[in-house]
Amino acid sequence: MKDRRETVSVPEGVDLDHPNAARVYDYFLGGTANWAIDRMLGDQLSAVVPIIRTGARVNREFLGRAVRYCLRQGITQFLDLGSGVPTVGNVHEVADAVDPDSRCVYVDREPVAVAHARVLIEDDGDPERHVVLHEDLRNVNEVWKRAVATGVLDPSRPVGLLMVSVLHFLDPQEQVSEVVAQYRSFLPSGSHLIISHATFDAVPEQERQQFQQAVELYHHSGNPAFPRPREVIADYFGDFPLVEPGLVWLPEWHVEDGPAKTSALLAGRPAACCFLGGIGVKP
Numbered sequence: 001m002k003d004r005r006e007t008v009s010v011p012e013g014v015d016l017d018h019p020n021a022a023r024v025y026d027y028f029l030g031g032t033a034n035w036a037i038d039r040m041l042g043d044q045l046s047a048v049v050p051i052i053r054t055g056a057r058v059n060r061e062f063l064g065r066a067v068r069y070c071l072r073q074g075i076t077q078f079l080d081l082g083s084g085v086p087t088v089g090n091v092h093e094v095a096d097a098v099d100p101d102s103r104c105v106y107v108d109r110e111p112v113a114v115a116h117a118r119v120l121i122e123d124d125g126d127p128e129r130h131v132v133l134h135e136d137l138r139n140v141n142e143v144w145k146r147a148v149a150t151g152v153l154d155p156s157r158p159v160g161l162l163m164v165s166v167l168h169f170l171d172p173q174e175q176v177s178e179v180v181a182q183y184r185s186f187l188p189s190g191s192h193l194i195i196s197h198a199t200f201d202a203v204p205e206q207e208r209q210q211f212q213q214a215v216e217l218y219h220h221s222g223n224p225a226f227p228r229p230r231e232v233i234a235d236y237f238g239d240f241p242l243v244e245p246g247l248v249w250l251p252e253w254h255v256e257d258g259p260a261k262t263s264a265l266l267a268g269r270p271a272a273c274c275f276l277g278g279i280g281v282k283p
């Protein structure tokens with residue numbers, strides 16, 4: 001496997017003086033699109049919250065299971081918002097393994113994530129079916145217009161819309177509910193909305209305290225995160241009925257379908273991952 005850092009020079013606009021959540025997450029997943037400043041924050045976070053790496057991997061496994069679930073329902077095109085650095089198990093890899101004609105538009109606001117995603121698509125993807133957009137997901141009209149304009153997404157057919165481990169990076173004042181509602185309104189009937197989101201609700205006390213410290217570290221590093229109550233996360237699905245088993249701890253969501261190697265480590269105490277997730281279907 002090629003070291004992606006050898007193939008991507010530091011892209012324009014990348015701030016290497018401050019850590020970045022996308023690159024820290026890549027570090028947790030064992031990727032290569034991270035720098036010393038990111039690894040320093042990653043190590044600080046791991047020291048405070050030993051389970052944080054596991055949490056990142058549990059999240060990535062949920063993403064894989066969710067994409068495969070969608071494919072089983074006949075969804076073959078995906079819009080991945082806050083896609084991150086495409087390390088192992090990204091959406092188009094998972095989808096292509098099931099349906100070689102599947103399509104994916106990636107969107108991220110972080111230049112390193114975008115640059116690495118583009119290299120990956122050049123190396124392993126198909127430009128006719130895989131596109132990476134550098135955009136802030138809060139610019140809903142622009143994101144949707146550009147995603148459709150790529151020709152990769154057909155807006156008349158159901159879409160798998162992923163908002164996986166990203167909405168908690170949006171400030172509450174930025175009206176997250178309105179942003180998600182606008183995406184829901186654009187989706188054609190039968191589309192699947194996939195969300196995972198950090199929460200403190202019902203998390204065991206030890207992990208809750210640790211995660212509180214991690215949130216503070218994120219704040220100080222310039223990457224604020226906002227875990228939210230279960231009912232707020234549930235509201236993001238609007239009137240989309242949730243597929244079984246509903247909005248649950250990630251290690252409880254269709255683990256039988258895999259990948260779920262890391263999730264299995266939390267089988268006895270799934271709430272320790274601090275992440276809820278689910279899929280809603282547009283009526």
Ligand SMILES: C[S@@+](CC[C@H](N)C(=O)[O-])C[C@H]1O[C@@H](n2cnc3c(N)ncnc32)[C@H](O)[C@@H]1O
Nearest residue numbers: 022025082083084108109110136137164165169
């Ligand atoms: C924790 S990573 C999640 C990556 C991937 N979705 C996953 O679950 O494996 C969060 C990603 O969201 C991106 N992000 C945060 N806020 C964003 C925004 N407003 N618009 C687009 N991307 C954003 C970050 O740059 C980062 O790459």
